[in-house]
Amino acid sequence: MMEPTAExxxxxxxxxxxxxxxxxxxxxxxxxxxxxEAEVEMATDGTAALALAEGSLSSLGLILxxxxxxxxxxxxxxxxxxxxxxxxxxPVVVFTASAAPAxxxxxxxxxxxxxxxxxxxxxxLCEAVEAICRYWLDVNTI
Amino acid sequence: MARPVRARSQPSGHxxxxxxxxxxxxxxxxxAASIAAALxxxxxxxSEVVGEQIDxxxxxxxxxxxxxARGAVxxxxxxVEAFAGVVERxxxxxxxxxxxxxxxxxxxxxxxxxxxxxxxxGRLVASSRLIGRxxxxxVSLDAVLDPASRTNAHLALTEARLTGxxxxxxxxxxxxxxxxxxxxxxxxxxxxxxxxxxxRQLWPIVDSLQLGETGDAYLVSGSGRVLSHPDxxxxxxxxxxxxxxxxxxxxxxxxxxxxGALRSAVSPLGGRTDWLAVVEQRRDEARTxxxxxxxxxxxxxxxxxxVAGPLLALLASTITRPLRLLAETANRATAGLATFxxxxxxxxxxxxxxxxxxxxMSSEVGAANAALQRQLTSAERARxxxxxxxxxADFDExxxxxxxxxxxxxxxxxxxxxxxxxxxxxxxxxxxxPGWSILSAxxxxxxxxxTPWTGLPLGRDVVPADVVESEAIRTTLDDRDLAxxxxxxxxxxxxxxxxxxIGWIDRPRAEQVDMVALVSDVLIARxxxxxxxxxxxxxxxxxxxxxxxxxxxIEQASSELxxxxxTVSHDLKGPLQAIRSFADLAELRLDRGEIDSARAAVSxxxxxxxxxATFTTRLLAVTSIGHAGLVxxxxxxxxxxxxxxxxxxxxxGAPRSAVTIEPLGSADVxxxxxxxxxxxxxxxxxxxxxxxxxxEVRISRTIERGAITYCVADRGVGIEPDLLPKVFEMYLRSxxxxxxxxxxxxxSAKRIVLAHGGSIWAENGPDGGTVFKFTLGRVxxxxxxxxxxxxxxxxxxxxGCDATEAGSVGR
Numbered sequence: 001m002m003e004p005t006a007e008x009x010x011x012x013x014x015x016x017x018x019x020x021x022x023x024x025x026x027x028x029x030x031x032x033x034x035x036x037e038a039e040v041e042m043a044t045d046g047t048a049a050l051a052l053a054e055g056s057l058s059s060l061g062l063i064l065x066x067x068x069x070x071x072x073x074x075x076x077x078x079x080x081x082x083x084x085x086x087x088x089x090x091p092v093v094v095f096t097a098s099a100a101p102a103x104x105x106x107x108x109x110x111x112x113x114x115x116x117x118x119x120x121x122x123x124x125l126c127e128a129v130e131a132i133c134r135y136w137l138d139v140n141t142i
Numbered sequence: 143m144a145r146p147v148r149a150r151s152q153p154s155g156h157x158x159x160x161x162x163x164x165x166x167x168x169x170x171x172x173x174a175a176s177i178a179a180a181l182x183x184x185x186x187x188x189s190e191v192v193g194e195q196i197d198x199x200x201x202x203x204x205x206x207x208x209x210x211a212r213g214a215v216x217x218x219x220x221x222v223e224a225f226a227g228v229v230e231r232x233x234x235x236x237x238x239x240x241x242x243x244x245x246x247x248x249x250x251x252x253x254x255x256x257x258x259x260x261x262x263x264g265r266l267v268a269s270s271r272l273i274g275r276x277x278x279x280x281v282s283l284d285a286v287l288d289p290a291s292r293t294n295a296h297l298a299l300t301e302a303r304l305t306g307x308x309x310x311x312x313x314x315x316x317x318x319x320x321x322x323x324x325x326x327x328x329x330x331x332x333x334x335x336x337x338x339x340x341x342r343q344l345w346p347i348v349d350s351l352q353l354g355e356t357g358d359a360y361l362v363s364g365s366g367r368v369l370s371h372p373d374x375x376x377x378x379x380x381x382x383x384x385x386x387x388x389x390x391x392x393x394x395x396x397x398x399x400x401x402g403a404l405r406s407a408v409s410p411l412g413g414r415t416d417w418l419a420v421v422e423q424r425r426d427e428a429r430t431x432x433x434x435x436x437x438x439x440x441x442x443x444x445x446x447x448x449v450a451g452p453l454l455a456l457l458a459s460t461i462t463r464p465l466r467l468l469a470e471t472a473n474r475a476t477a478g479l480a481t482f483x484x485x486x487x488x489x490x491x492x493x494x495x496x497x498x499x500x501x502x503m504s505s506e507v508g509a510a511n512a513a514l515q516r517q518l519t520s521a522e523r524a525r526x527x528x529x530x531x532x533x534x535a536d537f538d539e540x541x542x543x544x545x546x547x548x549x550x551x552x553x554x555x556x557x558x559x560x561x562x563x564x565x566x567x568x569x570x571x572x573x574x575x576p577g578w579s580i581l582s583a584x585x586x587x588x589x590x591x592x593t594p595w596t597g598l599p600l601g602r603d604v605v606p607a608d609v610v611e612s613e614a615i616r617t618t619l620d621d622r623d624l625a626x627x628x629x630x631x632x633x634x635x636x637x638x639x640x641x642x643x644i645g646w647i648d649r650p651r652a653e654q655v656d657m658v659a660l661v662s663d664v665l666i667a668r669x670x671x672x673x674x675x676x677x678x679x680x681x682x683x684x685x686x687x688x689x690x691x692x693x694x695x696i697e698q699a700s701s702e703l704x705x706x707x708x709t710v711s712h713d714l715k716g717p718l719q720a721i722r723s724f725a726d727l728a729e730l731r732l733d734r735g736e737i738d739s740a741r742a743a744v745s746x747x748x749x750x751x752x753x754x755a756t757f758t759t760r761l762l763a764v765t766s767i768g769h770a771g772l773v774x775x776x777x778x779x780x781x782x783x784x785x786x787x788x789x790x791x792x793x794x795g796a797p798r799s800a801v802t803i804e805p806l807g808s809a810d811v812x813x814x815x816x817x818x819x820x821x822x823x824x825x826x827x828x829x830x831x832x833x834x835x836x837x838e839v840r841i842s843r844t845i846e847r848g849a850i851t852y853c854v855a856d857r858g859v860g861i862e863p864d865l866l867p868k869v870f871e872m873y874l875r876s877x878x879x880x881x882x883x884x885x886x887x888x889x890s891a892k893r894i895v896l897a898h899g900g901s902i903w904a905e906n907g908p909d910g911g912t913v914f915k916f917t918l919g920r921v922x923x924x925x926x927x928x929x930x931x932x933x934x935x936x937x938x939x940x941x942g943c944d945a946t947e948a949g950s951v952g953r
Contacts (some may be wrong), residue, residue: 022720022750029727095714120719122726 046072827856
C-alpha cells in the first residue's frame, strides 16, 4: 500500500471534475496557491472526465471528483472507472460538499480511494487540497 | 339367510326349559338391539342426508354409512341365524347367553351418542340433536372423522377408557388446515356398561312395576322422543313433547318404583339414568300379561340401544322376515300346530308371551322402515329445496324457493308471510304465492320503520327484537299450535335482503314441526356461513388494499423527503462554501494590495450569493406550495406565458423568437405559481436543448381526455423513456443532458400543478424532443377557445402538442 512513488513527476497530472464554475475556479486557485506544479485539467461532468482521463492515462496521477453533477454524476463515473483496467490505477478522491453518510458509503462502495468533504473558506480549502495532493501524488500510489 | 325356528319336540327338563327361556330372552335382546340400531341408523342416515346441505363432508359420511349398512345387515342376519341355531341347539349346554352377549359386545365396542359439527370459529354447524328432533344417533367414529383426525379421536377415546370415563367429549382441534370443520363426538362405551348389568335381574323389577294393572306405559328417551307405546298411532315426538313437559327430564318416573329398584338397576349405564323414562298413563281395563311382557321387552329393547353398534336400517326388512317367521313359529307352537312339549308349567305362557313380543317387534321394525322412507323423502326434498334457495338469483326466485320450502315440503304452513328488507331499508312483501296469506298489515305498520339488522352473526338471535317481538306478529301468532319465525339474510342477485318468514299451522302434524325446524336450521346455517365467508373475504381484501396504499404513500413521501433533504444540503452548501472561499481569497488579495483580483473574487461572491438567493427562493416556492396557499384569479395564460418566455430568454441569452406561444385562453389559477411553472418548463427546455439541437420551444393548449391540457414542447435531446416518469423527482438530472440544473424546477412545477388539482407528465416527441403537458384542474370548458369546444374538434390539438408539429413551427 504505502509505496513511495518511484516515478516522481511522471504521473502528476490532476483531473478535477466539478460542475460548479465557482468551485472549479476556487479549486484551480487553491492548487496554484499550494504550489502544486502538476498540470490541472478540469471537467464539468463524468462524461467529460472519462474522455479527458482516457486521453492522458499515462500521466494522470489523481482525480478529484465531485458527486452531484448533471449528466454522469460522480458515482456513475466511479462505476465506469471500476470497469476500466487502466483507469482503476488512477486514484480517485471524492471532493464534495456533501458529508452525508450515504454518499460516503456509496463512494467507497464504488471504489473511491478517498473521500474529503470540501471545507468552507479558502485557507482550509488550500490545506485540504495540499494534503490530498501530497498524500496521493507523493506518498501513495495504487 | 335366517331360517324358521323349529322348536324340538323332544322332552326337556325344567332346567333345560329355564335355560331355553333365558336363551330365548337373550336372543330376543340381541335381535332387539339390532332393531334398535336399525332405528337409530335410520334417523342418522336421514339426518346426515340433510347434513349434506351443511357440509359436503356429509357426503363422505353418507357413503361410509352406506358401507357400514351393508356390513351391519350381514351382521344382523348372522345374529338372527345364530339365534335360530341357538334355539335349535337348545338341548345342548355348550352355548351360554353370556357368551353370546360377550361376542356381540366384542364386535360393537364403541357407540357414539351424539355428533356435533362445529366449524373453526366455534359455531355449531350441525348437530344430531339439531337435525330432527330427539332420538339418538349412532355412528361409528370412523365414519365421522377423516383419517387424520380419526387417529386423534381414537387417542381421546382410549384415554377415556383408561381413565374410566364413560362419557367423553372428544374434540379434535388438530385437523389439517384445509379441513373446514371440527367434529365433536360425544361418546360412551356401551360394552363396558353392558357387562355391569345383569339383565336377568331386570325381569323381576319390571314385574314389580305392575304397569299392566295401572295403565299404558311409554318409554321416553332423555331427549324426549317416545320410543314406544303399545298404541302406535299415538307415538311421535309431539306426544313426546307433551309427556316431556309433564314429567320433566329427570330420572325414571314411575308410580310403582318406590324403592328405586329400576333406577338403581340401570344406574350403571354411565350415570345416564335420565336416558329412560317410563311414563304410565291410567287406563281403565287391566293390562294383560302379554302387554306386561311387551313392556318389559320394550325396556330391554330400549336398554339394548346402549349396546347397539353402527348398524343401519336400510335393510331392516331382512331382520323383519326372520323375526316374523320366529313369531309365527312361536304362535304355531302355542296353538299346538308345531309339536312342542312343555317342559314345565311356565313354558307355554313364556312362549306365548314371546310370540306376542316378537309380533310386536316385527310391527315396530315395519313402522321404523316406513319412518325411514318418510324421512329420507323429506330429507331429499329439503336438500333440493335448500339448494334452490341458495341458487336463487333474484327476489322472485327466492320467494318461490321459500314458497316451496314452507309449503310443499312441509305441507305445513297454512299461513305464511314473508317480510323483506333490502339494503336501503325498503320493506317489501313477497308476491302472494297460491295459498299464502300475506301479513301486509304487519309489514306496513310494524316493520316499515324497523331498521334492518346489519350486524354479525346471523340467526334467530340477531333478528331485531322490535321485529320479532312486534305486537302485530305476536297477536297474529297467539293461539296458534305452531308458529315459526324464520329470520333470513339472503343475497338475492345483488341485493342483500333480510327476510322474516312467519308461518303458522293450526293443527300441525309431528313431521311438519320437525320439518319446519329442520329447514330453518339448515337455511340459517347455510346463509350464515355464506354471508360470513363473503364479508370476511371482503374485509380482508379491503384491509390488504388499504395497507398496500398506505405503504406506498409512506414510501413515496419518505423518498421524496430524502431527495429533498439531499438537495437542500448539497445545493445550499455548495454556494455557501464558494462564498466563504472567495471571501477568504478577496481578503488575501486585498492584503497583498492586488485590488483588481480582489474585486474579481468579490464579484464571484456576488454571483454565488445571487445563485443561492435564487435557489432558496425557488426551494421555498416548492415547499410552500399547497392547496391552501393558492390565490386564484382569472388569468390570461397567453399573457402569462409570454412574460415567462421574455424573462427566461433574457436570463439564458436565448433568442426570444425561439419560443412560440399559441393562444392559451384564461383560467382561474394562481398567477405567480402558474407563471413559475411556465418559467420552469421553459428554462428546462432551453437548458436541455443541446448545442447540436436547434432551440425551438412551443407552448400550446389542447384537450386531452376531456381536460384542457397545456403543452410545452422542445426539440432537444429528449429523455430516456424509463426516466420520463421520474423527471419530476427533485434533483434528478438526465444523464443525456449536459447543462447544469438544480433539479428543483420540474419538482416545483409538479407541486404547483398538483396544488391546482391538475396533473403533469412528460412525453418524448416522435421526432425527438420532449413535450411536457399539464392540466390545471377545475378549469371550466366554458373558457374553451373558439372552435375548441369539442374534444376532437381541436385545431389547437393539432397545432401544438406533438413534436412533429412543434418542429414545423420554429422560425
